[in-house]
Amino acid sequence: MPDFRAYCQPTNPAAPEIRLAPEESHHLVVVNRCGRGDPVVAFDGQGHEWFCECVDPVKSGAVLRVKEHRQAVPLPCAITLAQALPKGATMDEIVRQATEIGAAKIVPLLTERTQVHLDGDRADKKVEKWRITAIEAAKQCGNPWLPEIAPVQKLTDFLAATGDTDLKLVASLHPGATALKTVLAHYRAKHTRPPHRVLWLVGPEGDFSSAEMTALIMAGFTPITLGPLVLRCDTAAICALSILSYELAAG
Numbered sequence: 001m002p003d004f005r006a007y008c009q010p011t012n013p014a015a016p017e018i019r020l021a022p023e024e025s026h027h028l029v030v031v032n033r034c035g036r037g038d039p040v041v042a043f044d045g046q047g048h049e050w051f052c053e054c055v056d057p058v059k060s061g062a063v064l065r066v067k068e069h070r071q072a073v074p075l076p077c078a079i080t081l082a083q084a085l086p087k088g089a090t091m092d093e094i095v096r097q098a099t100e101i102g103a104a105k106i107v108p109l110l111t112e113r114t115q116v117h118l119d120g121d122r123a124d125k126k127v128e129k130w131r132i133t134a135i136e137a138a139k140q141c142g143n144p145w146l147p148e149i150a151p152v153q154k155l156t157d158f159l160a161a162t163g164d165t166d167l168k169l170v171a172s173l174h175p176g177a178t179a180l181k182t183v184l185a186h187y188r189a190k191h192t193r194p195p196h197r198v199l200w201l202v203g204p205e206g207d208f209s210s211a212e213m214t215a216l217i218m219a220g221f222t223p224i225t226l227g228p229l230v231l232r233c234d235t236a237a238i239c240a241l242s243i244l245s246y247e248l249a250a251g
Contacts (some may be wrong), residue, residue: 004032004040004054005139006064006222011044013071018050018064018200020043025062028054040064045138045146047072070214072144077248078104078197080165082158083237085109085116095130099137099147102239106130109158113206123152155212159219166195169244170216170225171202171236180224184247194248202237 006028008018010245020028020042028034034054042050042064048071052064081103083094091108098106108127118126130149138146162168167187169180187195201221208216216222226239 004028004034004038005142006040006042006062007135007139008042008050010046010048012124013048013069015050016066017055018052019065020064021060022060026059029057029059029062034062034188041137043144045135045144047074047144049144063079063181074145075102075104077195079244080105080107080197080199081237081241082107082109082201083201084111084202084208084233085114085118085152086204086233087115091126091130092133094234094237095133095147095149096137097238098241099134099143100141101238101245102143102145103241104145105148105150106134106141107158108152109155109201110152111155111204112209112212113196113204115205118152135206156215159215161217162199165197165199167198168219168221168222169200169224169240170208170213171200171226171240171244172213173230174210174213174223177223177225180243180247183222187241192201198244198248200237200244202233205233 006020006024008020008024011018028040034040034057036054036057038054040052040054042052050064050066050071051068052066054062055065056063081098083091083106083110087089095106127149134146134149153233167183169183201216226236231239
């Protein structure tokens, strides 16, 4: 893989040149010290990659000459992480690692025990910050797909619009939670194909309330255990995504 990766806005796959936005140009040229003639892979977060040569390393608008275009194959299963908002900057790290693992969508949620409350402009600014975090993570790990970062929303509103999903899973500390292997085995026994769309729901510090867990089960979510230990919500999110991705890859 070339040393440099840069995010570009969606463009014509057959474009002979790509001019990067000022912010991305500054990061490429000033921070990463990309010079004239250096190889750069530009990606748009939708699976398109352009293998380029930097022909004009200007920090206000670097120009890349395209040598080859490739369309990446998406992961076989689109995983959505619906995450109750944690305190502090923890959500930034969750977004970063979820992007590295290959989550297709991240939904920040407000729940009964959520200690962070975002409204209006604050919520919009946070979502934009998380989108930038996802771009930086994708550049670092070589992921050509960016997760969709949904607006901050209440759990009740989210449940009313979960859409068409093959599996709905919720990480749970409550008694009776099922092992992921068991749930996947039951799914495979009933279907001729593996799941294409999976929704993982992870709660806040203190987990979901009993009333919320009841509502989740009524909405079709299966409580899943992540082991005998009590995990931080960010650890739970990455653990949930990791084991699901591994199990799906293993067939």
